[in-house]
Amino acid sequence: MGGTGKTPMVEYLIRLLQTDYRLATLSRGYGRKTRGYRMASETDTAETMGDEPYQYYRKFGTNISVCVGEERVLAIPSAIMEKEEIEVFLLDDAYQHRKVARDFNILLSDFNHPFYEDYILPTGELRESRKGAKRADCVIITKSPEAIDEQERREIKANIKSYLGEKPVFFSHIEYDxxxxxxxxxxxxxxxxxxxxxxxxxxxxxxxxxxxxxxxxxxxxxxxxxxxxxxxxxxxxxxxxxxxxxxxxxxxxxxxxxxxxxxxxxxxxxxxxxxxxxPIRFALEEEEKFTSRLFKLLEEKKNLS
Incomplete structure (x- = not known):
C-alpha cells in the first residue's frame, strides 16, 4: 500500500540512471482526472497526470519521459511508439502488475511495518500473501533510523531470508532538504x-x-x-x-x-x-553494492538487444 517510500525511490533511480540510459517512468496516475495512456507535456498538471508523475515531470521532464496508464501492458508499447528511443522503463507501484515482464523487481518495506509482520487486506495492508516477496530481486527497508542497532539489523535480514533466501537486503532512510x-x-x-x-x-x-x-x-x-x-x-x-x-x-x-x-x-x-x-531524498546504505548489481543487469540486457 501507499506510504512505503515509492516516490523518493523512483526519483533516486531516475538520478542514478538518467545520464546513461533513455528513461521513462510509468505510473497508474492515481487521483488524476484523465483516463488511459498519457505522456506528460508542458500543458499537463497534477490533475491530468496525478501528483507523483507530475512531480517527476516537474523535476526531470527535460531528461526523461513521464507516462501514466492504468493498463501498463498497453501503455508501454504506446510510449515506445511515441518515443522509440526509450531504453528503460521504471514502473512505479507495479509489483503486483504481473502482466508486464520485468528484469528487476525491487520490494520496498517500511522499517516500522515490515511485510513479514503484516497481513493481507483488509486485516493488514498487504495486497498479496507474504510469499509474493519471493519475486523480488532485492528488498529495501525504507524509513529506517540513520543508526540501526546491529542486532535489529540481523533480525530483520533473518526474517526476510525466510522468504527471499540469499537475495540482498538494503536499508535506507529519508533526508529532508x-x-x-x-x-x-x-x-x-x-x-x-x-x-x-x-x-x-x-x-x-x-x-x-x-x-x-x-x-x-x-x-x-x-x-x-x-x-x-x-x-x-x-x-x-x-x-x-x-x-x-x-x-x-x-x-x-x-x-x-x-x-x-x-x-x-x-x-x-x-x-x-x-x-x-x-523536498526529500532517498539515502541508501551499501549504495555501491546496489548500483553495481543494477548496472550489471542493465548492461547485460543492452548487449543482448
Whole structure:
C-alpha cells in the first residue's frame, strides 16, 4: 500500500540512471482526472497526470519521459511508439502488475511495518500473501533510523531470508532538504522553531509530522487522505483559521502535496500566506553494492538487444 517510500525511490533511480540510459517512468496516475495512456507535456498538471508523475515531470521532464496508464501492458508499447528511443522503463507501484515482464523487481518495506509482520487486506495492508516477496530481486527497508542497532539489523535480514533466501537486503532512510517557497511572490522566511501550519494529503505522514515538530512550532494540522485533490473549499477553511488567529502563519507541506496546490494558485489565501514545501531524498546504505548489481543487469540486457 501507499506510504512505503515509492516516490523518493523512483526519483533516486531516475538520478542514478538518467545520464546513461533513455528513461521513462510509468505510473497508474492515481487521483488524476484523465483516463488511459498519457505522456506528460508542458500543458499537463497534477490533475491530468496525478501528483507523483507530475512531480517527476516537474523535476526531470527535460531528461526523461513521464507516462501514466492504468493498463501498463498497453501503455508501454504506446510510449515506445511515441518515443522509440526509450531504453528503460521504471514502473512505479507495479509489483503486483504481473502482466508486464520485468528484469528487476525491487520490494520496498517500511522499517516500522515490515511485510513479514503484516497481513493481507483488509486485516493488514498487504495486497498479496507474504510469499509474493519471493519475486523480488532485492528488498529495501525504507524509513529506517540513520543508526540501526546491529542486532535489529540481523533480525530483520533473518526474517526476510525466510522468504527471499540469499537475495540482498538494503536499508535506507529519508533526508529532508531545506524549505522551498511554492509561490515566489511571497518572500516570508520560515524561522526555526517558528509557528507554522502543516498541510498534508499523503498515505503516511508520520515521519513528515515528526520532522516538522522537531523544527517548528506546529499550531495546526490540516490532514487529508492520500492523493486528495485540494479544493477551493479546503483553502477557504484554512483561510478562515488564519483569520480567526489574526495572524498569517506560514504553511508547510510535502513536495507531493505542493504539486496539487499549484492548480489553486489564484486563491486569495496564497496572496497573503507563504507556502513552503520540503523536498526529500532517498539515502541508501551499501549504495555501491546496489548500483553495481543494477548496472550489471542493465548492461547485460543492452548487449543482448
Amino acid at each position: 531545506q524549505p522551498h517557497l511554492v509561490f515566489e511572490h511571497n518572500t516570508q522566511q520560515l524561522a526555526y522553531k517558528g509557528d507554522v501550519v502543516v498541510l498534508t494529503g499523503i498515505a503516511d505522514n508520520t515521519v513528515f509530522k515528526s520532522q516538522m515538530a522537531s523544527k517548528y512550532n506546529v499550531q495546526k494540522e490540516f490532514i487529508f487522505e492520500d492523493h486528495h485533490n485540494f479544493t477551493l473549499k479546503d483553502m477557504d477553511d484554512i483561510q478562515e483559521y488564519m483569520m480567526q488567529q489574526q495572524i498569517g502563519l506560514p504553511i508547510v507541506t510535502t513536495e507531493k502535496d505542493m504539486v496539487r496546490l499549484l492548480t489553486l494558485a489564484e486563491h486569495s489565501l496564497f496572496k497573503k500566506t507563504a507556502v513552503f514545501y520540503i
